[in-house]
Amino acid sequence: MANAIEATGLVKTYGKHTALDGMDLVVPEGTVLGLLGPNGAGKTTTVRILTTLIRPDSGQARVAGYDVVREAPKLRKVIGASGQYAAVDDHLTGAENLEMVGRLYHLGARRSRQRARELLDRFDLAEAGDRPVKGYSGGMRRRLDLAATLVAQPPVLFLDEPTTGLDPRARIALWDVIAELVRGGTTLLLTTQYLEEADRLADSIAVVDHGKVIARGTADQLKDQVGGDRIELSVTSGSDFEQALRLLAPLSAGEPSLDREALRMTMPVTQGAASLTTALGKLAADGIAVRDAGLRRPTLDDVFLTLTGEVTT
Amino acid sequence: MSTALADGLTIAKRNVIKIKRTPDLLGSVVTFPIVFVLMLVYVFGAMIEIPGMSYAEYMIPGIFVQTVVMSSQITGYTLVLDLQKGIFDRFRTLPMAPSAVLTGQTLGDVLMNAASILVMSLMGLLVGWRINGSPLEAITAFAVLLFFAYAFSWVTATVALALRTPEVFNNIATIVTFPIMFLSNIFIDSSRLAGPLQAIAEWNPVSAVTQALRELFGNTSSALPVPDVWPLQNPLLATLGWSVVLLLVFVPLATRLYKRSVS
Known part of the structure; x- marks a missing residue:
């Protein structure tokens, strides 16, 4: 089985602060890796490097076979990424948000419209789809944000703390959605501070602290370690x-x-x-x-x- | 290149929808100059004597320029808001042209400028402003104004992406915009300013644009001589020159800042 994500020795410093200190990751195709760690451990920095938002100071990373620095434009075609805050536009409707993303993936007008409707249905937003996002609840925004990452059906997904700020019910609902998604064979890298979340969604877990992985394994293996x-x-x-x-x-x-x-x-x-x-x-x-x-x-x-x-x- | 344009239009469409759905934004861009025109014409106009023409005729072209300079701040403000909300992070992970967010934003703002200039023109006609030139000259005037506005919005985009927070941007933009507008020939006869201020006012791009509009709309008077400096003697050329220079400098700068921006 090929690896969808491979990172070796990623280092990123901001002034005196070392955000990443030799991060190594491997995510085989079709599996879910949970990056687990407290605030400031380097989870978001890792995701930002892998999704081409920032460049590492040193180290290499490939996603879907593309180098994150040298082949960034190609890489962006095969990933879907969602940051810590739902990056959806308040003034646009749910449908308009998704259509815009479709157009920016160059799906064409008709396909983008069609894809938007499919996703709204799938994420239980069909009814709210023609209302501006401004009036959405936190859980609805998150679902729309997640839907936006799926517009082009990318084989590799990155979700940075997808349930942060959600109430427990919305969190569980989103877990169900993500769990169903990965059953379809998508590779997912998920960061979380919620141990329960990693336990529930991830095939394997990398525990991150001070910019590097300090332990890895399945949830059960990690539990056995202690x-x-x-x-x-x-x-x-x-x-x-x-x-x-x-x-x-x-x-x-x-x-x-x-x-x-x-x-x-x-x-x-x-x-x-x-x-x-x-x-x-x-x-x-x-x-x-x-x-x-x-x-x-x-x-x-x-x-x-x-x-x-x-x-x- | 064609995808860059298509992506730019996609973003422009988004911005136009946003403008339509936030009438308060468009409202403030339009109402401020209306209030300004009424105040100037009826308060100051009663006291200030412009040789050879009405105060309204003298003022309106300048008010047009003032309006586009002020509304260009919205370009910057919208950009910082998007930056903070993480929307840029999404855009930057999409396989779209990096320039598209900025071209889309600035193109959308041209439409907003066009709308507010339309309102201003009608307002101007009500208070006594007249187009004395030919229709072709008038169309040229509006086109030149929009082109300058487009170029200037790249300046505010650059400033916004460098400053990154809405509050800081608003403060700085106001501090910078006011001297640009007042140290010009919009409200006053720049030749009556003291030495160095006079030079600044005469070479201020805003003065060239204002002068170009006055000439194209035919809002000039032989009793009001044009200062003998190149940009005001050749205001159309100076305006186009300034606009091109602004674009050449600030398009690459803003794009570079955008590529590096992370919320």
Whole structure:
């Protein structure tokens, strides 16, 4: 299988600030890569280089076989890109926005019109299609923006934080749309701060921090990297918290993460459900009242915490 | 080249739709000069004596020039807004000609200028302005005015892309536009200005355009001699020359800034 996106050693600095510090990426055709990282990690800079908006200081990148610097005009014909903010024109209607993009992909007048209608239908915007975008909700704008990236049916798509600023319902609706899209075989590079989003949409994930990839793999592989299950439990009174922590320390397979305000502790364990039973037994024997306890698989938040030592939110 | 033109027209169409849907924008471009004409003609006109003709006849050609210089600010303002909204990022990832966004924007603004000049002309005729030249001269006058307006909008496009934020652009544009308009022969007889200011006013492109319009519309008087400097003695040639120079300098500059602009 050929690679739709290949980047090696991308470096980009702005004055003293290093935005990218040797970014390497490979996205095989027809797969989805989630670029996951906090604000300022270099996700957007990476997308901007790959979509020809800016040039790297050094390093190489090819998208659909075209060099991002030397073959930028050819490359632009085979990509669809959407930035962090819905880049749609407020005063134009949804249909006019899409038609304009079609014309700029040189699809011709009739094909552009036809394509606009198809996409409006597909993105549930048919009814709003002839109204100016100004009156659209955030979710509708995002859908229109996404539709605009698909006008020319490009084989490679870039979506930079596609659900930023959306309410949870609109976010889930957009996830469905994107998931359906990639089932059709489109290669997608998606950036996100939402771990759940990468988990849900991406075949593989590259965790980005300080301008380079610090870990890669499938969501499950990454979760395995940070060990097995976690016990998450909270106690009812503050005076019990330290005591509980002392009692459970021998069970913890790693550094527990603590939330003293919520009186909640999360610790990696090796024995799964058996560890939870042991833990609860110990606490009960000591008369410590437990408010809530459970066992869960590690989330990508845990992955991030383990890899970077920083909390993402 | 043909795709560059087609892309430019696609963007121009977008801008015309935008202008149609934002009547307040067009409204302000048109109403400001109307208020200005009424004030000048009825307030100042009552006090200022222009030898050999009515104040309205003297003023209107200059007001045309003032209008296009002011409305060219809208070119810049629209560009910075698009820049900030990330719309340029979309355009720059599309396989379109890089020059198209700017040619489209400036071409769309020519139409807006044409509309506001039409309103101004009717207004002028109401308050006593008259076209005394031939129809061909009048058409030439309007064409020259629009051509200069087109060239000047590339100047504001360049300034806008260099400044990048709407607030800063608005401030700078106002600060720069006012001297350009007032240090000219639009409102006053430039020959009565003090030495260096006189030279600036006489070589100001706005003065050449105004003089060209006055001559083509026949709004001149033998009692009001034209200063003996080349641009005002050959105002049509000077206007075309200035416009071409502005285009030669600012089209490449603006295009270069656009290619590098990232929101």
